[in-house]
Amino acid sequence: DAKTTQPTSMDCAEGRAANLPCNHSTISGNEYVYWYRQIHSQGPQYIIHGLKNNETNEMASLIITEDRKSSTLILPHATLRDTAVYYCIVSVFLSNFGNEKLTFGTGTRLTIIP
């Protein structure tokens, strides 16, 4: 799996948009970009994934650059409950064969400030 690079930590004011960057310059054509987060003492939680196009769901938006070498996770209106470690992961997903294992890095520790 390709490696990802994320900032170690970020702060964001409550109510503002949190923009979390990720570099994945060695991503291959069949690898998706996944974002998970882990709130203290809990298991990781899936947020969103994408291949080429930008994606949006009820939790977040994912912006992937045209060359797919980087992406940004956007939490549009951050709340205190969004304080967590956010992991950007690239991994193969084949619809007939399911997920490959996820290779986590150390992630970005996002702190939402009141």
Next chain:
Amino acid sequence: DTGVSQNPRHKITKRGQNVTFRCDPISEHNRLYWYRQTLGQGPEFLTYFQNEAQLEKSRLLSDRFSAERPKGSFSTLEIQRTEQGDSAMYLCASSPRTGGDPEAFFGQGTRLTVV
């Protein structure tokens, strides 16, 4: 369905003892994964099952570790002759094999402390 369930949530054991953890995945999820997480690090892959077949094992999974999923439902992870370095959070996750849903669902983990 209440999600992925792991038991126990916490385990303290003396060095040299054997421990066993259990994971109950989401019903009908074919794939089951085990990860280990130490303080300040992201989860590290240990092994995964497709139904009852163990398809991949990490080099992290030494001979003291064994995982089973006998009927393709729940799974157990056993650590024999525990060492202090085994202290970590052990996470289980499950996902469907097919159907277009790539999300992996994680349990709350079992925190192991070896004293």
